[in-house]
Amino acid sequence: MSAQPPDGAPSPDSFESVFDVYEVRQQDGQVLYFGDPATDRQRLIEAVWPAFREYGYEVRLARRTGETVLVAEPHDAGDDGVPWTNVALFVATLVSTLWVGATWYYVQDPFSPDILRALPFTLAVMGVIGTHELGHYVMSRYHDVDASLPYFIPFPSLFGTMGAVIRMRGQIPDRDALFDIGVAGPIAGLVAAVVVSVVGLVLPPVTVPPEVINSPSAVEVQFAYPPLLQAIAAVLGEPLSYSDPARSINPVVMGGWIGMFITFLNLIPVGQLDGGHVLRSLVGDQAGRIAPLVPTALFGLGAYQLFVADVGDAAGIWILWGVLTTVVTFAGTVTPVDDSPLDRRRVAVGVLTFVLGALCFMPVPIQVIG
Known part of the structure; x- marks a missing residue:
């Protein structure tokens, strides 16, 4: 067993205060750091991420064979070859x-x-x-x-x-x-x-x-x-x-x-839809409390149109999106490495974006007659 990483990968010494490494392996292009965390997952990733990114790696925390491991993979923000x-x-x-x-x-x-x-x-x-x-x-x-x-x-x-x-x-x-x-x-x-x-x-x-x-x-x-x-x-x-x-x-x-x-x-402000990303950025973890209200509202709109407004099959689009947003809500949101709040300019842009989105809303977008 080795506690030393390969050349071009960060040394365990650079993050030993949050993760005590006792073994390092190379496997399928990944560098695996086995060790014991000294803090919670979010603080750990926030602490080690800059060191790994500096060396050109993405890093995530995982469990392998019952052990805690930092999995480092080469980072590539580009596209190779013809897509x-x-x-x-x-x-x-x-x-x-x-x-x-x-x-x-x-x-x-x-x-x-x-x-x-x-x-x-x-x-x-x-x-x-x-x-x-x-x-x-x-x-x-x-x-x-x-x-x-x-x-x-x-x-x-x-x-x-x-x-x-x-x-x-x-x-x-x-x-x-x-x-x-x-x-x-x-x-x-x-x-x-x-x-x-x-x-x-x-x-x-x-x-x-x-x-x-x-x-x-x-x-x-x-x-x-x-x-x-x-x-x-x-x-x-x-x-x-x-x-x-x-x-x-x-x-x-x-x-x-x-x-x-x-x-x-x-x-629509749920999960990993664009609105979900914007809401998560604006209010942080509170987005998890707001998101479940969205499917409820969509199901309510669909039910109202179906049984009260009598718009026929046109109500189905909101019932369908109620189902989709329920699935997306349970899938969760993205948690950034650094979860510091946005500045006021971005908050203003976010609010304005939701207002513009509301101006694109149509209760009954399409109806087929005949």
Whole structure:
């Protein structure tokens, strides 16, 4: 047995006051420090993390064969090589949104070059979603947190995608980093959604073919508009609907609608959603007491709409999100290494972000009639 680490790894002497190491091993690219902690888990990680990061390692506390061990893995905040999975999903989502967008532009033959008429819709949707995830990615790199490029999720229905995600690995160094990474996505995505909404509102409406309007199998999908989108339309003096059923708003506007709806959903303050990160940064451990109230509110909203307001299947979205947020709540939040409070500027930005998220709320986002 050895108590000496390999070259390029921190010496146990640098953190002996909080962790008494009696053995060091190398295994599968990891450096394992077996020892006895002299303090609780949070204070221990807070004390040893700077030393390991200085040497280029991420560190976590674990149990191996009944012993306490610090597991150190090489830290890498970049992406090596071509991210083929990300590229493939991006292309698939590009095709998926283009295909679905053809129905928004009433393209009769989606296998014809006419499908390119839907390109503005595709660019609007993917631009808003991509900007949201890029905000997270840029802030992750800024704070030297290991994060992947965005993974787009193709879905050939309604909008052609279910959004995108990035994958973060390793420890979050402090509340500032947790806040910046969490808030950057919604703010960047919302700015993009506003820009897309403005562009879409000034573009001419699309014409609904008579055969679509008069088809006996046609169904009407009604979209509510969030207060923020209504305000943009009012400032521009542009309508969000037309009395003539043969006219419909430009589908680019729906790119902004999607961005605003995604912003609201991501800012739900639970677990590892963006809102959960922001709330955890603002109030610390108190976030664990607030989060369980969220699923209760969502179930209550869904039940009210289902049994009192009688909005039919539209209530299902909040019941579904009640289930999802319950799962996310039990999964817990991220605990940064340094849990010192945020400064006043970040607190103000956090409160403003939640207010902007509330302006994207729609009690009944979508209803299918017919």
